[in-house]
Each structure stands twice: as structure tokens, then as C-alpha cells.
Amino acid sequence: MKKTVYIHIGVHKTGTSTIQNLLSNNRDVLKEQGIIYPGNKSAHHDMAKEFRTLPLEQILKKNSRSQAYLREIIESPAEKSILSSEVFETLIFNAGKLREFLPHDLEIKIIVYLRRQDDLLESKYNQRVREPQIRLEKSFTDYFSSIGLYNPKLDYYNKLTPWADSFGKENLIIRIYEKDKLRGNLFNDFISVIGLENADSIKVPDLAVNTSWSWDIIEFMRICNNSFRKDDGMHDFLLRSLAKARVVEKEKKRLLSPQQRREIIAHYADSNAKVAREYLGREDGRLFYAPLPNLDEPWEPNKGLTVEKVVPIFMQMLHNLDKEMNKRSHTKNILSKKSHFFNKITNNRFIQSKNVYSYFQKRNRR
Amino acid sequence: MKNLYLHIGAHKTGTTAIQKFLSMNRDNLKKKGYLYPGIHDAHHFIPEKILMGNQLHDDSKNHIEQLFKEIQSSDLKNIIISSENFENLKEKVPELKNLLKNKFDCKIIYYVRRQDERLESLYRGNVKNPTNRLQDTLAEYYTKFDTVSDYYSLLSPWREAFGEKNIFVRVYEKGQLPHGIYQDFLTIIGLEWDNNLNIPTNQINRGLGWDLTEIIRLCNIQFPNDPNLHQFLVRNLSKVQINEKEKNYYGLSPQQRRNIVKHYDKSNVKVAREYLGREDGRLFYAPLPDPNEPWEPYEGLTIEEIVPIFTQMLYNMDLKYQKKFRKLHRHTISGKNYGFGKYLSGIRLRIIQILKR
Numbered sequence: 191m192k193k194t195v196y197i198h199i200g201v202h203k204t205g206t207s208t209i210q211n212l213l214s215n216n217r218d219v220l221k222e223q224g225i226i227y228p229g230n231k232s233a234h235h236d237m238a239k240e241f242r243t244l245p246l247e248q249i250l251k252k253n254s255r256s257q258a259y260l261r262e263i264i265e266s267p268a269e270k271s272i273l274s275s276e277v278f279e280t281l282i283f284n285a286g287k288l289r290e291f292l293p294h295d296l297e298i299k300i301i302v303y304l305r306r307q308d309d310l311l312e313s314k315y316n317q318r319v320r321e322p323q324i325r326l327e328k329s330f331t332d333y334f335s336s337i338g339l340y341n342p343k344l345d346y347y348n349k350l351t352p353w354a355d356s357f358g359k360e361n362l363i364i365r366i367y368e369k370d371k372l373r374g375n376l377f378n379d380f381i382s383v384i385g386l387e388n389a390d391s392i393k394v395p396d397l398a399v400n401t402s403w404s405w406d407i408i409e410f411m412r413i414c415n416n417s418f419r420k421d422d423g424m425h426d427f428l429l430r431s432l433a434k435a436r437v438v439e440k441e442k443k444r445l446l447s448p449q450q451r452r453e454i455i456a457h458y459a460d461s462n463a464k465v466a467r468e469y470l471g472r473e474d475g476r477l478f479y480a481p482l483p484n485l486d487e488p489w490e491p492n493k494g495l496t497v498e499k500v501v502p503i504f505m506q507m508l509h510n511l512d513k514e515m516n517k518r519s520h521t522k523n524i525l526s527k528k529s530h531f532f533n534k535i536t537n538n539r540f541i542q543s544k545n546v547y548s549y550f551q552k553r554n555r556r
Numbered sequence: 557m558k559n560l561y562l563h564i565g566a567h568k569t570g571t572t573a574i575q576k577f578l579s580m581n582r583d584n585l586k587k588k589g590y591l592y593p594g595i596h597d598a599h600h601f602i603p604e605k606i607l608m609g610n611q612l613h614d615d616s617k618n619h620i621e622q623l624f625k626e627i628q629s630s631d632l633k634n635i636i637i638s639s640e641n642f643e644n645l646k647e648k649v650p651e652l653k654n655l656l657k658n659k660f661d662c663k664i665i666y667y668v669r670r671q672d673e674r675l676e677s678l679y680r681g682n683v684k685n686p687t688n689r690l691q692d693t694l695a696e697y698y699t700k701f702d703t704v705s706d707y708y709s710l711l712s713p714w715r716e717a718f719g720e721k722n723i724f725v726r727v728y729e730k731g732q733l734p735h736g737i738y739q740d741f742l743t744i745i746g747l748e749w750d751n752n753l754n755i756p757t758n759q760i761n762r763g764l765g766w767d768l769t770e771i772i773r774l775c776n777i778q779f780p781n782d783p784n785l786h787q788f789l790v791r792n793l794s795k796v797q798i799n800e801k802e803k804n805y806y807g808l809s810p811q812q813r814r815n816i817v818k819h820y821d822k823s824n825v826k827v828a829r830e831y832l833g834r835e836d837g838r839l840f841y842a843p844l845p846d847p848n849e850p851w852e853p854y855e856g857l858t859i860e861e862i863v864p865i866f867t868q869m870l871y872n873m874d875l876k877y878q879k880k881f882r883k884l885h886r887h888t889i890s891g892k893n894y895g896f897g898k899y900l901s902g903i904r905l906r907i908i909q910i911l912k913r
Contacts (some may be wrong), residue, residue, distance in 0.1 A: 412865060417798060417864035427871045495859045505711050505871055511877075 192297040195263060196272045196384055197288075199353070200279035202312040204303035204367040205376045206233075207400040210274050210378055219391050225270045225384065228262040238277035241284050241291075249291060256291065263296075272384060282352055290358040298357055301383055304465070305367040306478045308451040311337065312444065316402040320509045322425055325415045330445045330492070340457040346477075347461040350469065364469050392435050403491055404437040405445065406499045413495070426534050427534070435506040437499070445492055448483035455482065558627070559634045560660035561745045564642035564714070566705065568677040569667035570737045571640040571727040572597075576756045577738050578636060584753055590745065591632040593623050603641040606651050620655070635660070636745065649713040662718050665744055668707050668827065669728040671820045672813035675704050676806065681765045684790055686783055689776045694807045694854070701816045708823040711831065727829040731841050766807060766854055767861045768793045779783045796868045798861075806855050810845035817844060 200206055210233040213220070217227050228234070236255045249256050263271045279302075281288065292298060306314075313387065315333050318326040342348055354362055363383055368377075381389045403411075411428055418424045446454070463475035470477070565571060575598040578585065582592050593599075601619045627635055643666075645652060656662065669677075679697045682690040690697070707725075715723055724744055728735075733740050739749050764772070772789050778784050806813065817824075825837035832839070 413860055415865050418868070423875070424868070424871050427874055428867065431870070431874075495863070497859065500859055500863060504866055504870075507867075508866045511870060511874055515877055518877070 191269065192295060193263070193268075194270045194297045194299060195292070196270065196299045196301055197278060198272065198274035198301045199281075200276035200302060200379075201304065201310075202276045202279060203310055204305050206274070206276040206303075208376060208395075209244060209380050211395055211399045212380070213272060213274060215395060216392050219393070220272075220386075221268065222389060223386060224268045225272065225386065225541075226263065226266050226268045227274075228259040228270050234259060234273045234275045235277050237273065238275040238281065241281055241288055242277065246287050246290060249287075260292070261359065261365055264293075269494075270384065279349070282349065285352040285356045297361075299361050299363055300353055301363045301365065301380075302353075303365045303367045304346055304477065306455065306480065308446055308483075310344060311454065312446060313402055315445070316408055319408050319415065320403065320429065322422070322429070325419070325425060326487045327412060327416045327419070329412070334446070339453055345458065345461045347464045350465065354469075359469060362469055364465070366478060368478055397515050401406045403432070403441055404439055406437050406495060407435055407503065409492075409495050410500070410503060431510055432503075434510050435503050437503070443483070443492060447489050447491070448449075448485050448487055452485070453482045472474070491542050557659070558632075560656070560879045561634065561636045561665060562642065562662055563636065563665045563741075565640035566643050566667060566669065566674075566707075566710075567640045568674055568681060569640075569669050571638065571667075572731065573756060574737060574741050575638050577741075578638065580754045580756060584750075585636075586632065588747060588750075589632050590634045590636060590747070591627065591630050592636050592638075593626045593630075594619075598639050599623070599637050600639045600641050602637070602655075603639055603645055605850075606645060606648050606655070607641075624852045634745065643710065646710070646713060649717045653717045653802045662722055663745075664714050664718055664723045665726065665741070666707075666714075666723065667726045667728045668839065670817065670842065671701070671704050672806075672808060672816040673703055675816060676808060677763060678704065679807075680766075680769045683769050683773045683776065684764060686786055686790070689780065689783075689786055691773060691780065693773070698808060698812055702819060703854050704816070704820075706820060706823045708826045711827065711834035720830070723831060725827060727839060727841075729840055729842055764793060765798065766805065767798070767857060767865065768796065769819075770854075770857055771862075771865065792869050792872065793865070795872055796865055798864055798868070805854075806845075806851070809851050809853070813845050814847060875894050 198209065199207070213227045214232040220227055226377050234255075237259055240254055240256050245256075248254065251257070259273065278288075289298075311334070312330075315326070315330055318324045318333075328336065350362065350364075365379060365383065377392075377394055378389070381392065386392075411432060414424070414428055444451070462477040466472040466475045466477040563571070563574065574607065578592045581598045585592055592733070602623075605617065641651075674696070679692075679694055681689070682688040682697075711723065711725070726740060726744065728737075735749070738753075738755065742749060772786070774783065775789055808816075824839040824870060828834040828837045828839040
């Protein structure tokens with residue numbers, strides 16, 4: 191029987207970090223069930239980056255990361271293996287390179303999650319403000335106008351075509367990232383896709399990873415990005431302290447108006463319908479089942495930060511700083527107690543090491 | 557007779573920078589024959605002593621005695637003394653003259669700044685000042701503009717005491733200081749610029765921006781009796797670096813600024829004619845603000861301004877504690893190892909001692 195390799199290629203902002211976290215935390219459990227997740231990192235971004243930047247000859251050399259992962263897959267007795275990185279999604283022109291690299295006696299399945307473009311756009315903005323390499327300074331309206339209503343990067347049919355050409359349509363497993371569409375939750379959905387029979391022993395992490403932040407905190411971060419463009423330490427501090435800050439929200443606010451969302455959906459409608467027909471065999475051409483945004487639903491543009499919003503954020507930051515310092519002063523006490531303990535021994539009248547030590551030192555010098 | 561260059565101010569004309577510069581270059585100046593006595597940056601204790609009279613404890617008296625001793629024992633021909641507080645002496649100038657006892661050939665150096673700029677600078681300085689802790693808005697402060705500084709009447713007691721030819725008035729204005737304040741000061745005392753001289757790197761006593769001043773002012777109103785908090789604020793806010801797009805922003809409207817300059821016009825003309833020998837009576841060359849030029853009043857703090865400032869304060873605090881903790885950690889860890897190593901070697905030595913017995 192052929193070995194199967196599942197390649198989870200994204201797309202960005204469809205819970206990839208959460209899935210990767212689940213897989214890397216359960217390496218041992220998966221191995222027992224005949225599935226390997228190669229390497230020891232949480233994901234295989236390094237492999238995907240090699241395909242994006244290096245020519246094939248260089249990847250085929252023995253010391254590349256991709257070769258190391260492939261060797262692990264081939265040498266292991268396990269029948270199934272998983273590679274996961276959302277960076278693979280960007281390999282539009284390089285999917286063929288990946289096909290050439292992988293030996294033909296392996297059966298390749300490509301797993302890709304799709305999310306409706308209006309949701310994706312907001313989520314992307316949320317990510318780009320936080321991302322240390324990007325640190326977006328634009329307000330959402332500016333960002334939205336720079337992306338435009340239609341962007342080929344978000345066109346799923348375009349995106350999937352090179353993958354289908356290289357690996358075959360039947361080997362693409364397309365899942366819809368939509369709350370109702372996922373069986374149970376994201377974890378169960380992914381587990382069912384890779385065909386894991388005994389899923390009970392999998393340790394499911396309590397928290398989702400890399401969840402999107404509240405818009406108030408994103409706005410806060412954006413203002414800081416604007417003022418401290420080059421300060422890496424500052425960005426790190428902000429990520430650290432703002433990730434802990436909580437803002438109470440009854441419901442996740444939308445930045446796009448229902449009208450704008452409808453327009454976006456309309457621009458991608460053809461492409462989405464083609465994906466539904468050709469890859470999922472849905473005659474009606476419906477890719478996403480969530481209802482279209484209701485034009486009458488109450489919506490207000492995001493008004494930005496107000497004093498009422500900023501004050502609690504600052505107070506939480508201060509509180510966290512204080513907590514951290516208390517923790518530190520606690521360890522400081524322990525440390526000083528320990529050193530005190532040793533000092534007590536060394537200053538013991540019976541031993542009087544100091545005097546003896548210095549006495550001998552002096553004598554030796556003479 | 558020794559030359560004594562007395563730099564008497566005024567406030568807000570780069571005095572702190574000049575003092576820092578002189579004190580940094582003490583040795584260099586000594587080689588050129590100029591003495592900047594003492595070890596501190598400035599000589600504020602002399603005007604303090606004269607102003608406070610006998611109320612002051614003996615410390616400053618000792619300071620002055622020490623200072624004269626140093627001057628007498630030195631064989632350098634030129635002496636520089638600097639404090640912007642000399643400016644406040646006014647009718648007590650003769651007392652200073654008595655103190656100097658005709659031993660010196662005195663030269664008075666006084667920088668003047670146009671009164672509208674000076675008022676804004678004084679306002680910001682007073683909010684920042686730990687003793688004043690001003691609570692007024694700029695508009696309220698503006699109403700007292702007639703007390704800012706009448707340079708002519710301020711200079712007349714000095715003229716009476718030391719003679720007109722010994723008073724050097726300089727104008728603190730970008731166009732009239734083409735080579736910067738340090739070089740200008742050196743040329744008055746008769747020195748040439750030299751590349752060996754050190755220039756203070758970070759800006760000294762830099763005025764805080766309007767936003768930072770506003771934060772301190774609001775806290776002055778809320779906590780009028782808390783000098784510690786004030787000190788904390790000034791210390792932490794001076795470290796904050798924000799994009800200062802408002803560098804050329806004036807808090808006063810063009811009309812208000814014109815009013816101030818007009819109020820002091822006569823006095824300024826007299827200063828220009830009598831001290832600088834300018835027939836046209838123009839003391840300041842910078843053009844007056846156009847009353848119709850676009851100007852908006854300061855709108856107070858907005859969220860976009862507060863967020864970066866507070867975040868940076870928090871960040872600086874975080875950095876500070878991290879550094880402190882790292883140092884402490886290293887210290888205790890190494891201390892422990894050292895102690896334990898000593899402890900072991902101590903036991904060994906003890907055993908050897910016992911065996912030898």
C-alpha cells in the first residue's frame with residue numbers, strides 16, 4: 191500500500207496555528223496511531239519557505255530542511271504523515287516544484303480550508319497590524335481601499351488551479367471554514383479529514399492559538415505602530431502586554447458595512463461558484479452556506495478609541511506590569527534567602543572559612 | 557587685574573547648555589588661560605546668597621569663600637562665572653559689586669530673547685519647575701505678559717554698577733547666532749573655536765512639547781501638593797520621544813504675540829541703540845508674525861497623542877525593571893556560587909589544618 195502524505199496548505203487565517211499546535215502537541219499519540227508529524231517544530235514553514243525562494247536543485251541537496259522531513263516520512267513505518275504550513279498557500283507558481291520534489295510512490299493529498307472573503311479581509315487586517323514584520327499603520331478604511339473590492343490574491347479558483355494541475359483535482363480536499371459547516375469544531379474536522387479512528391486519546395489544547403484581537407486593541411496597536419515605527423523592543427512589549435488585555439464585547443464588531451460585504455462577496459461569486467462545482471461537486475454552486483449579510487442589520491462604523499476604552503486598557507497594562515514585578519520580587523526574595531543561607535554556613539564560627547582562606551592565601555603569597 | 561566674565565542669563569536662552577559646555581571643557585579652557593571655577597555646572601549659590609541675605613545657612617558662604625580662594629590661588633588671567641539667577645538681583649546689584657571688591661575687570665554677558673517666545677518658554681518651564689508647578693493655561697498666563705521681561709530696566713542697575721562698555725548684550729535668535737550658541741559665547745570671551753572642545757551630546761534642559769506640558773499641568777491641578785509625583789512625571793516624560801510635528805507651533809495666536817512684542821517695543825529699541833549701537837533700533841531681526849497667518853489654538857490632549865505617550869512610559873518602566881532584575885539576578889547567583897565555593901574550600905582547608913595538628 192502507498193504511503194499517504196497530507197499537506198495542509200492553509201489558507202491564512204483559517205485556524206492554521208490552532209491545528210498546528212494540536213498536531214505538534216500530540217506527536218506521540220499520533221505516532222501510535224500510525225501518523226507522523228515530522229520534525230520537532232510546530233509547523234513546516236521552513237520547508238515551504240525553501241520552495242518559495244530556492245531553486246529545485248538546491249532543495250534536492252541532502253542538507254535541506256525539506257529533505258530532512260522527507261527522509262523522516264520515508265524511513266518511518268507509519269503509513270500516514272502530515273505536513274502543515276500556511277506558507278504553502280503562497281506557492282502559486284511553485285506547486286509544480288513541490289510535485290517534482292516528492293517521490294511518485296507517495297500518495298499526496300492537499301488539505302485546504304477556505305473562508306469567505308469578507309471575513310478573511312477583516313481577519314487579515316487584524317493580523318497585519320500585529321505582525322512584527324509588517325506593523326501596519328493604515329487605518330482599516332485605507333487598508334480596504336488599497337486591497338480593493340476584488341483582489342486576485344483572494345480568488346480561490348485562481349489559487350487552487352496550479353495545485354489541481356500538479357496534484358490532480360481528486361487529491362484536493364477542500365474544507366469550508368465556517369462555524370456551521372465544520373463538523374463539531376475545527377479539531378474534529380481536521381481529525382476526520384486525516385481519517386484518525388481513535389481520536390479520544392488526542393489531547394485537545396484548551397485555548398485557540400493566535401486568535402484575532404478586539405478592534406479597540408488593534409486600533410491601540412495601530413496608533414503605536416504609527417508613532418514607534420522602528421522600535422522592535424516596543425512592538426514586542428506591546429504584543430506581550432496587549433495580548434493579556436481584555437476588552438468586553440458582546441459580539442464581534444464588523445468593520446465592513448453589510449453593503450460593503452455584499453459587494454465583496456459579489457466580486458468573488460463566480461470564482462467561488464466554480465470552486466464549489468468543480469471541486470466539491472455541488473450543482474448549485476454554493477461554496478459558503480452562511481447567509482448573506484442582511485442589509486437592514488444595524489451597523490455603525492468603528493469610531494476608533496475613546497477615553498472610556500483607553501483607560502481600562504491602560505489600567506490592565508499597568509496591572510500586568512505590577513503583577514510581573516511582584517512575581518520578580520518574589521523570586522528575588524527566594525534568591526536572596528538562598529544566598530543568605532549559604533552566607534550563614536560560610537560565616538559559621540566553627541568553619542570560619544573566610545579567615546582560614548585568607549590566612550592561607552597570605553601564607554602562600556609569602 | 558583679572559578679567560571676570562559674568563554670564564547673567566537670561567532664563568531660557570540656552571544658559572544650561574552653556575554651563576554644561578563650560579563645565580565639560582574645564583581642562584581645555586584652563587590650557588587657554590580661562591578658569592571656570594568650582595566643580596558644579598553653574599554658580600547659582602552666588603545670586604542665591606545675595607538674594608536670601610542672612611537667611612541662608614552658612615553653606616553658600618563657604619562656597620563663595622572657596623570660590624574666591626580658588627580664583628586667587630590660580631594664576632589664570634580670565635575667570636568665567638555663570639548663573640541665570642543673577643538676572644533676578646535687580647536693585648541688589650551693588651551688593652554683588654561689594655562682594656567682588658573691585659578686584660576684577662568685570663564683563664557682563666547677557667542674552668536676550670524676543671518676549672513672545674520667552675513667554676511661551678517660561679510658561680512651559682514653570683509648569684515643569686518643581687517649585688512653581690504652574691496650574692494656569694497658557695491663555696491665563698498670557699494675561700500677565702507685562703511682567704515678562706523689560707530688558708532695558710533690567711540692565712540699567714548693571715550699567716550703573718559696572719559701566720556701559722562692560723555690558724555685552726547678545727541676541728538669542730537663530731539668525732543672529734549663525735554658528736550656534738557655544739561658538740558665540742566663546743567669541744565674546746575672546747576665544748576661537750577649537751575642535752578639541754566637547755559639545756554636550758544630548759539636548760539639555762530641552763523644553764517639553766505642548767502635549768507633555770499639558771499632561772504635567774493637568775496633574776499639577778489634580779495633585780497640587782505632591783512634589784514627588786511631579787518629579788516622577790518630569791523624569792519619565794522627558795524620556796518620552798514622540799513625533800514632534802508641532803515643533804514650530806506657537807501656543808499664542810499671532811495677534812497675541814504681536815501684542816507682547818509691541819508692549820516691549822520701546823524698551824527693546826533703547827537696548828538696541830544704547831548697548832548694541834544699532835542706529836535703526838532693531839534688536840530682533842526675525843519678522844513679526846502676520847496677524848492673518850493660519851493658526852489654531854491648542855486643542856488639548858487627544859487619544860492619538862495620549863496613547864503613544866503613556867505606552868512609552870509603561871515601556872520604559874518595563875525596560876527599567878527588566879534591567880534591574882537581570883542585574884540583581886546575576887548578582888545573587890554569582891554571590892551564591894562564590895559563597896558556596898568558599899564554603900567548600902573552607903572545609904578542605906579546615907581538614908588540612910586538623911590533619912597537620
